[in-house]
Amino acid sequence: xxxxxxxxxxxxxxxxxxxxxxxxxxxxxxxxxxxxxxxxxxxxxxxxxxxxxxxxxxxxxxxxxxxxxxxxxxxxxxxxxxxxxxxxxxxxxxxxxxxxxxxxxxxxxxxxxxxxxxxxxxxxxxxxxxxxxxxxxxxxxxxxxxxxxxxxxxxxxxxxxxxxxxxxxxxxxxxxxxxxxxxxxxxxxxxxxxxxx
Numbered sequence: 001x002x003x004x005x006x007x008x009x010x011x012x013x014x015x016x017x018x019x020x021x022x023x024x025x026x027x028x029x030x031x032x033x034x035x036x037x038x039x040x041x042x043x044x045x046x047x048x049x050x051x052x053x054x055x056x057x058x059x060x061x062x063x064x065x066x067x068x069x070x071x072x073x074x075x076x077x078x079x080x081x082x083x084x085x086x087x088x089x090x091x092x093x094x095x096x097x098x099x100x101x102x103x104x105x106x107x108x109x110x111x112x113x114x115x116x117x118x119x120x121x122x123x124x125x126x127x128x129x130x131x132x133x134x135x136x137x138x139x140x141x142x143x144x145x146x147x148x149x150x151x152x153x154x155x156x157x158x159x160x161x162x163x164x165x166x167x168x169x170x171x172x173x174x175x176x177x178x179x180x181x182x183x184x185x186x187x188x189x190x191x192x193x194x195x196x197x
Contacts, residue, residue: 077143077153082161085184085191092162092193094180102145102152104174107164107195112136112172120172121146146174162191170195 080097094105108117114135118128121144131151136142141164143155157164165171165182175197182193 077145077155078157078161081157085162090184092182092184094182095177100145100153101147102177103148104146104176105180106142106144106146106172106174107157107170108136108142108144109164109166109171110136110138110140110159112142116172117142117144121151122149123151127151162193164193165195167195169197173197 077094077098077100081092081094084092084097106121108120112135114128114133117133117135118125121128121133123131123133131144132154133142133144133151137156139159141157141159143157145152145154162184173195175195179197181196183196185192185194
């Protein structure tokens with residue numbers, strides 16, 4: 001009499017998949033159990049198969065635990081600004097909002113054309129395209145974060161959260177990270193973030 005093959009489905013082999021890594025893990029139990037396909041059933045082989053299945057379960061949990069420990073949660077700049085405003089802040093410190101690397105930021109007002117944005121950032125058309133920069137719609141501000149002259153991140157900031165200062169001293173100007181603190185002004189049901197440059 002032959003022993004049943006106790007291999008997991010292919011879906012069980014891929015323990016986890018993230019945007020950065022994919023791990024394919026073949027356990028010892030799969031090898032041990034597959035060898036039983038041609039062996040006569042015995043107490044030893046059945047025990048080996050059940051022990052290897054138990055080992056597979058624990059190794060899966062251990063591997064998943066290690067994967068989660070290695071994950072870094074990236075906090076969103078927009079979520080942090082929203083939280084500060086919701087908590088009644090009188091100023092918003094964007095320099096400490098989120099965990100991305102940047103040394104200066106730009107806030108582009110609604111209707112800013114793509115070519116003007118690229119010129120302000122001193123980027124070629126191909127660099128602008130690569131960074132995903134587009135013209136700004138009426139319902140948003142475009143926040144561009146730069147690190148050593150290269151685009152680190154771009155964000156479409158909804159005007160439903162707040163309006164950034166559109167004065168000449170702030171709009172489309174380089175704002176260093178250490179002074180990226182905006183005063184909160186509430187007028188009616190609108191919130192404005194005024195530049196302190």
